[in-house]
Amino acid sequence: MMATKPTYQELEQKIKKMEQEKLEYNMIKGAIFSGDDRPGYKIGSKVNRQINIAELDLASIINVEEIQSIMDDFCYLTHMTTAVLDLEGRVIETTGWQDICTKFHRTNPETARNCTESDLFLAKNLKPGEYVDYKCKNGLWDVVTPLYVGNKHLGNIYTGQFFYDDEQIDEEIFIKQAEMYGFDKVSYLQALRRVPRYSRKTVKHLMHFLVKFTTYVSGISLLNTKLEKEIQERRLAEKAHQESESFIKAVMDNLPIGVAVHSIEPPAVKFHYMNDNFPLFYRTTREELADPDAFWTSIYQDPDFREELRKRVLDGYASGDPAQLHWEDVPITRKGEETSFISAQNVPVPNKPLMISTVWDVTDRKLAEEALKEREKLLNEVGRIAKIGGWEMDLTTRMARWTKGTYDIVETGYDQPVPGPDEHIEYYLPQYRSLVADSMQALIEDDQLLDFEAQLRTAKGNMIWCRAIGRAIKKEGRCIKVYGTFQNITDRKKAEEEIRELNRDLELRVCQRTAQLEEANKELEDFVYSISHDLRAPLRSISGFAEIIDRRHKASLNEEGRHYFDNIVKASRQMDVLIDDLLRFSRLGRKxxxxxxxxxxxxxxxxxxxxxxxxxxxxxxxxxxxxxxxxxxxxxxxxxxxxxxxxxxxxxxxxxxxxxxxxxxxxxxxxxxxxxxxxxxxxxxxxxxxxxxxxxxxxxxxxxxxxxxxxxxxxxxxxxxxxxxxxxxxxxxxxxxxxxxxxxxxx
Amino acid sequence: MIKPASILLVEDNPMDVELIVDAFKEARLGNKIHVAKNGKEALEFLFGEGKFADRKLYPLPDIVLLDLKMPGIDGHEVLRRIKGAEMLKRLPVIILTSSRDEGDRAMSYDNGANSYLVKPVSFGEFLIVVKQVSDYWLTLNVEPPME
The missing domain is CATH 3.30.565.10 (Histidine kinase-like ATPase, C-terminal domain)
Structure with missing residues (x-):
């Protein structure tokens, strides 16, 4: 349940990061837009460190049209040919090129080669801050100096197509060239005569001027470019920041906990921030919590409880003790609800009278824990009554664990070490150790239910009988753990012994009683026999004399007398049979x-x-x-x-x-x-x-x-x-x- | 026909005595029957002691009909004494008892009884028994030589 909630440390870091980002943003914003305060602003400083000059080209830095216009004016004043070229050889600006070059030398392949040769020579011999002059094979001077922006070589400034004023111009050479290359001699010579002548000093100043001018213009342009780029980047950063802020807000509002930043100035609690869940958590709304101190009155209705909590909060703040600011499983009563349990973490914001509070509901966990505790208590109580304990042994770590019941049975303190798989056998009396070892082995190796009864001596020296039952837990076919119950069966064993003794006694008594009964039975049979036998004698007399009467004196009896007499004879015969049977019956037991x-x-x-x-x-x-x-x-x-x-x-x-x-x-x-x-x-x-x-x-x-x-x-x-x-x-x-x-x- | 044999009837029950004697009479057997009423008297008669000292008056019988169940010295004891006495051991003793008990029968023969008869209940059968005793023991049977 709590797994999805961020830890307090995570939350703290997130908030710190937010603050840092906000600070940076404000600094940038202040630097760019406030005008009067520009802390740390310099080209190439921390703020524009991200602009990469290498990515720039000359055309993107300078305004080509404006430069062209300036250079046109410059050419008008000085009659000097100029050009600005980037490193790719692209002409950024060009003015006042001489016809002798453009219309003649650069049109004929052979003279054009001389032009190129001149360009290459100059390119090879460029030196920053200096210029190089070279008399081309077509007979004119070319001068070049490199253009640096910062320390980056971005292009070259070029002039040329002139003669120094201190040199003699031999037109014959040019006439020969016109003939050699097929130029129109008249117009070629006219173009030659239009080629300007400068003193070396003039050329030097011109070049210095061009270098300084171009460097300055480029510098300003670069600055502008950089500024523009920075502004664009800052806009992007701001947008990203806004996105990040709404993302964080969404995260915060969807956290299953309440988060708030508030003042701690007693007695009021003024909120500076709260996520959506904060008011929901307290069953209230942002509006209701807007007034200072509404937190207490709106949430806690019972004044006593309210004051108790308030005191606790304020004491916690005052103490500055992080332990007091961390609440775990505190019972609270929310509007119209049963008691809930919450946990809270309060962290003071450094150097500010603010506190970041996070609260979350732990009722479910707390109730589950309490139910678990109840069950554990019940289990322990049942174990105590039944004298049953639990045990487990980890076969990997060779460690063991007992429940209280087992400690109680072996009469040792709950803090005492528990003997593991390698030591527990020592507890039992020597004559049971092989039984215990064999049972344990059968459980571990063959997964046979462990169930044995053995005697042991407790820590207090009492001799007891115990019964252990155990099962195995397997992982990938291998027994990794065994666990089970442990029961004190001394009373049962005693009772069994008593029963055995009673049984022995009972058997003896049964034997005695059986013997007595047999004796009595025999006496009875003897009695029956003897009675039957003794009855026989008088019966014999009755029947014997009756027969004598029948033989000798019947005639002297009248009818009635004879009838009665016959009855006597019949009765005596019947009795004879009866006695016979009785005798036979009793004889069965005597035979x-x-x-x-x-x-x-x-x-x-x-x-x-x-x-x-x-x-x-x-x-x-x-x-x-x-x-x-x-x-x-x-x-x-x-x-x-x-x-x-x-x-x-x-x-x-x-x-x-x-x-x-x-x-x-x-x-x-x-x-x-x-x-x-x-x-x-x-x-x-x-x-x-x-x-x-x-x-x-x-x-x-x-x-x-x-x-x-x-x-x-x-x-x-x-x-x-x-x-x-x-x-x-x-x-x-x-x-x-x-x-x-x-x-x-x-x- | 020689003189009918004399009989010693040892019987404590006077009615049985009367029936037996009557049966002998009915069967018209002229045997002389002396009755001893108990074991003690029987032994005195046989050993010629006390009032039976005169052998002429009380001569030894030819046969003894002996009841087993008698007060005092019982039939078994009487039989043992007879068979244990040199002068009497060849005297035929016929047990005439109402007991069919195996033990009685075994002990009687073990002690040397010559015959074992169960007293019948009816007088008619008594007559048959008496006749058979007379025919066999007193007529057919050749007595052992007397000392």
Missing amino acids: AIKSENVSLADAFKTAIETLAEPIKKTDARVRLPEQMPVILGDSTLATHILINLLENAVKYHKPGVRPLIDISVEIEDRYVRVSIADNGIGIEKQYHEKIFNIFQRLHSQADYPGTGIGLAAVKKALQIMDGQIRVESELGKGSIFKIKLLKAITT
């Missing part, structure tokens, strides 16, 4: 159980043989599968189970319906499932569990005699052999008893 291979086919065979009589009596059909497996268990118990289940299947048939019993087996990995399905009377669902309880009977003795012990005994026998039993049945739709037995271990 030594064998674990042997038992052929299911043999067990069924025995059971069917045992039940031959009821099977025959009911005409029951028992269908066995062709193949039957071998089970693991006790053959007596297995047979007992099958007898009971088959007996029930035969017994509980529907009146007048032939019992059809189907046996099927399923062989699984470890078990054999045997199903005994009948077409009998069926069992209601609510009794499917109950029928396996002892003494649980669903029918009267008259309908289906029984003791209610058979299925309980079956269930018990199966439990002894690690088997199971359940029933699937519906009333009137037959029953399927399903048993699960251990499969024999085949070799």
